[in-house]
Amino acid sequence: xxxxxxxxxxxxxxxxxxxxxxxxxxxxxxxxxxxxxxxxxxxxxxxxxxxxxxxxxxxxxxxxxxxxxxxxxxxxxxxxxxxxxxxxxxxxxxxxxxxxxxxxxxxxxxxxxxx
Amino acid sequence: xxxxxxxxxxxxxxxxxxxxxxxxxxxxxxxxxxxxxxxxxxxxxxxxxxxxxxxxxxxxxxxxxxxxxxxxxxxxxxxxxxxxxxxxxxxxxxxxxxxxxxxxxxxxxxxx
Numbered sequence: 001x002x003x004x005x006x007x008x009x010x011x012x013x014x015x016x017x018x019x020x021x022x023x024x025x026x027x028x029x030x031x032x033x034x035x036x037x038x039x040x041x042x043x044x045x046x047x048x049x050x051x052x053x054x055x056x057x058x059x060x061x062x063x064x065x066x067x068x069x070x071x072x073x074x075x076x077x078x079x080x081x082x083x084x085x086x087x088x089x090x091x092x093x094x095x096x097x098x099x100x101x102x103x104x105x106x107x108x109x110x111x112x113x114x115x
Numbered sequence: 116x117x118x119x120x121x122x123x124x125x126x127x128x129x130x131x132x133x134x135x136x137x138x139x140x141x142x143x144x145x146x147x148x149x150x151x152x153x154x155x156x157x158x159x160x161x162x163x164x165x166x167x168x169x170x171x172x173x174x175x176x177x178x179x180x181x182x183x184x185x186x187x188x189x190x191x192x193x194x195x196x197x198x199x200x201x202x203x204x205x206x207x208x209x210x211x212x213x214x215x216x217x218x219x220x221x222x223x224x225x226x227x
Binding site: 031033035042043045048050055056091103104105106107108109 | 149151157158159160161164204213214215216217218219220
């Protein structure tokens with residue numbers, strides 16, 4: 001089991017550019033979550049999917065953020081246009097059985113820096 | 116929505132001493148209570164969890180206790196070691212909403 005795989009590990013981009021973060025969940029996990037972590041705001045849930053369908057996107061900060069899950073093995077989080085305040089570590093996590101008793105497995109994260 | 120508070124925000128203990136971190140939540144419908152550990156520059160990892168029908172669970176040096184009436188649960192680490200130094204997050208889950216809401220974290224420092 002390779003775990004949850006995120007790419008890239010680090011991304012530095014200029015303000016106004018489009019950024020795409022990628023995630024491959026653990027095979028067999030039917031829930032996928034995108035979190036953002038900053039010193040000021042901690043770990044914030046942005047959006048989660050169940051069986052590839054977005055269930056709750058109330059944490060998505062604004063229209064510049066969008067997420068997709070075209071199939072059970074791949075999800076993307078896109079920011080367009082990016083702004084310096086989007087700088088953070090973005091984690092993807094997956095789980096099965098609603099996470100109860102198994103918890104979430106997090107990927108290694110993508111550290112995004114917008115200059 | 117769920118309101119989650121952790122105390123203390125930072126904790127410094129001598130190696131070998133015990134550490135206790137408390138998490139208070141607001142939603143009485145919460146029924147699953149995990150603790151995550153995040154080392155510097157790493158991902159959060161589940162270290163122990165408890166369900167609402169159990170009052171205490173232990174795994175070697177770590178334990179979690181739950182008080183549903185008072186709506187709080189605690190992480191207990193005994194015989195602390197330097198490798199226990201990390202940020203610890205509680206994340207109670209309400210079954211119907213199915214999303215972990217993470218507390219603000221407790222930074223634990225174990226002094227050798």
